[in-house]
Amino acid sequence: MAPNPPKVKRQLAAVFDMNKCLGCQTCTIACKTLWTDEEGMEYMWWNIVSTMPGKGTPKDWQELGGGFPNGGDPAPSRIPTVNEYGEAWEFNYEDVFYGGNGLSKHLQPKSGDANWGALWDEDEASGEYPNSYFFYLQMICMHCTNPACLAACPRQAIYKRVEDGIVLIDQERCNGYRFCMEACPYKRIYFNHNTKVAQKCILCYPRLEEGVAPACFRQCPGRVRFLGYLDDEDSAVHKLVRRWKVALPLHPEYGTEPNVYYVPPLSPPSFDADGDVIEGSERIPRSYLESLFGPEVNRVLDKLKAEMEMVRRGEKSEILDTLIAYEWKHMFGGFARDPSTLKRPA
Amino acid sequence: MKAQRVRADDAALLDPGSREWDSVTSSELALEPTPITAQPSLYLQAKWKAKPYGATSRLSVRAAHNGERFYFHLSWPDDTSNDGIRDTDQFADAAAVLFPVKRDAPLQSMGSPEQPVNAWYWRPDGDPMSVTASGVGTTVRHGNGSLQAAASYESGGWRVVISRPMVVNQEGMVQLRSSWRRKVAFAVWQGANQERGGLKAVTLEWEPLEIEA
Numbered sequence: 342m343a344p345n346p347p348k349v350k351r352q353l354a355a356v357f358d359m360n361k362c363l364g365c366q367t368c369t370i371a372c373k374t375l376w377t378d379e380e381g382m383e384y385m386w387w388n389i390v391s392t393m394p395g396k397g398t399p400k401d402w403q404e405l406g407g408g409f410p411n412g413g414d415p416a417p418s419r420i421p422t423v424n425e426y427g428e429a430w431e432f433n434y435e436d437v438f439y440g441g442n443g444l445s446k447h448l449q450p451k452s453g454d455a456n457w458g459a460l461w462d463e464d465e466a467s468g469e470y471p472n473s474y475f476f477y478l479q480m481i482c483m484h485c486t487n488p489a490c491l492a493a494c495p496r497q498a499i500y501k502r503v504e505d506g507i508v509l510i511d512q513e514r515c516n517g518y519r520f521c522m523e524a525c526p527y528k529r530i531y532f533n534h535n536t537k538v539a540q541k542c543i544l545c546y547p548r549l550e551e552g553v554a555p556a557c558f559r560q561c562p563g564r565v566r567f568l569g570y571l572d573d574e575d576s577a578v579h580k581l582v583r584r585w586k587v588a589l590p591l592h593p594e595y596g597t598e599p600n601v602y603y604v605p606p607l608s609p610p611s612f613d614a615d616g617d618v619i620e621g622s623e624r625i626p627r628s629y630l631e632s633l634f635g636p637e638v639n640r641v642l643d644k645l646k647a648e649m650e651m652v653r654r655g656e657k658s659e660i661l662d663t664l665i666a667y668e669w670k671h672m673f674g675g676f677a678r679d680p681s682t683l684k685r686p687a
Numbered sequence: 688m689k690a691q692r693v694r695a696d697d698a699a700l701l702d703p704g705s706r707e708w709d710s711v712t713s714s715e716l717a718l719e720p721t722p723i724t725a726q727p728s729l730y731l732q733a734k735w736k737a738k739p740y741g742a743t744s745r746l747s748v749r750a751a752h753n754g755e756r757f758y759f760h761l762s763w764p765d766d767t768s769n770d771g772i773r774d775t776d777q778f779a780d781a782a783a784v785l786f787p788v789k790r791d792a793p794l795q796s797m798g799s800p801e802q803p804v805n806a807w808y809w810r811p812d813g814d815p816m817s818v819t820a821s822g823v824g825t826t827v828r829h830g831n832g833s834l835q836a837a838a839s840y841e842s843g844g845w846r847v848v849i850s851r852p853m854v855v856n857q858e859g860m861v862q863l864r865s866s867w868r869r870k871v872a873f874a875v876w877q878g879a880n881q882e883r884g885g886l887k888a889v890t891l892e893w894e895p896l897e898i899e900a
Contacts, residue, residue, distance in 0.1 A: 344729065417734040420776040493730035495824045495884050516826070518884045522775070524730045532775045 343409035343596055346487035352506035353484065353544065353674075355558070356567040356581045356588040358604040358664050362477040364464065366390055368557035368566070372481075375556045376543070381535025383429035386459055387542040388557045393478045394629060395462045399425040399528050408489045408526030409596030415489060418523045426531065427459025428452065471616070474624040476606040478633075479565065481557065482529045482542035483591075483599030484508045493524035505570070506600065507544045515539055526595040552678035559673075559680070564666040569674020571600075576674035577663050578602075585660050587641050589634040604664060605630055605638050607645060688714045690750035690757065692865070692899040700751065700758045701837045703846035708760050711749040718743050718875060718888035725795060726885050727824045741888035743875040746782075750871075752898065757863050758850045759784050759807075761873070768840040769878025770811035778883050781810040781876040782847055786861035786869060787893070788819070794872050794893055797823050805861040806874075809836045809849050817851075819859045823885065832860060866900040 569576025720741025817832025
């Protein structure tokens with residue numbers, strides 16, 4: 342059996358609206374420049390937006406095991422390699438751009454043959470043209486209610502904050518054993534090659550403590566990301582997850598009760614052989630979405646479609662108004678302070 | 688096991704290939720994997736219950752001192768030299784010498800809150816570390832704690848010397864003096880088999896250590 346989850350007073354949660362994501366990776370770069378731009382962290386992407394269907398980051402993470410499948414015993418897994426995460430290549434810029442070699446040399450990683458990297462399959466579609474399709478999956482640490490990483494650590498170096506449920510790795514207690522990297526079924530933990538300890542998304546807790554939303558939330562140009570306490574009835578997160586139930590956990594069968602919820606992607610319709618729209622059809626197979634979000638995804642997609650139909654009839658939809666996020670400050674459950682008003686650390 | 692008093696300088700004894708070690712009696716110790724039920728997380732037990740670990744089955748130990756410093760010369764066969772962490776899924780070989788800080792500290796649980804243990808931990812990719820523990824999963828690293836180490840990998844095995852002043856002025860560390868009797872235990876981690884933490888080969892009982900006057 343899965344161990345009992347650690348007790349917390351409140352749980353912060355996120356909702357990512359997959360229908361609004363542009364795949365621009367502004368969130369990815371916001372995180373990279375804030376947290377993982379030091380030596381030993383080059384290959385880390387605490388936040389990443391993968392193209393789905395696809396292999397994801399690290400490569401084929403959904404095939405690797407971990408977690409507590411269906412609430413049962415921990416499932417064995419393995420640590421992905423740097424190549425699977427995606428090596429941070431150095432490129433041969435000096436060869437190509439200087440010395441008049443522009444026509445004879447091409448840009449390539451200095452380490453030689455490259456056959457995989459982070460976002461290697463970005464924007465590669467599935468299905469047959471003209472019915473091809475893809476969508477974006479935004480990933481950070483899920484700050485699980487029952488974190489497999491925390492349970493796997495033999496040193497209690499991982500803890501869940503009582504006040505907000507954020508999962509953190511104590512950098513002093515961590516001995517770099519990397520059992521957490523195996524046990525996390527979402528494979529969101531990295532190994533710092535310089536400090537030789539495990540590191541991951543910290544939900545920008547130092548910003549949260551000052552009332553500022555995490556960098557990836559705040560900088561998202563598509564207004565994809567909502568934040569709030571699950572028990573805060575005024576927060577968009579509470580409404581979307583608890584009241585309207587239109588946001589779902591990714592791979593609920595992993596058994597860790599993740600606290601990032603997704604509004605699943607609606608589909609454009611398919612075309613028939615004559616190039617005419619097949620009314621009522623959906624290009625993304627429901628079976629594929631079920632494999633990500635479970636059978637609940639059918640109820641949610643039907644609900645969203647019904648809400649859109651209501652709006653087309655001229656009625657009002659509080660769900661769609663919330664998802665549209667006319668006012669960005671309403672997205673962050675109170676964490677809407679302007680970061681430029683903060684004092685920079687000396 | 689007897690720690691022989693030798694008249695040799697530090698540089699000679701810190702060389703694992705030095706002739707000085709030829710005159711020190713070697714003890715051949717059998718190592719066993721730590722019990723799977725003693726692994727402190729369900730994940731570890733699930734992953735390793737059907738997977739062999741503690742792959743190193745024998746360890747040769749020589750112990751010596753010169754009145755000032757104490758030396759262990761450890762050697763064991765290892766087909767693969769894992770002398771650093773070159774990828775996220777790689778682990779370095781390692782070895783440790785463990786002492787009860789107080790007389791009867793339990794070995795299998797790595798000490799207890801009342802009876803802590805002190806380890807001298809060696810790994811090829813960093814300084815040796817002095818480690819204390821008061822139970823499984825409680826190890827605390829204290830920097831090098833005046834430890835010195837030297838190692839060489841050749842002809843299919845490691846030879847490691849790990850050394851420390853017999854007496855150190857630091858709370859929680861083992862103290863060693865001529866003519867004392869202490870206890871000692873050993874552990875070896877096989878990096879190629881992803882051994883780390885509690886996944887290791889150990890002496891299952893304390894070895895008596897007699898320090899020659």
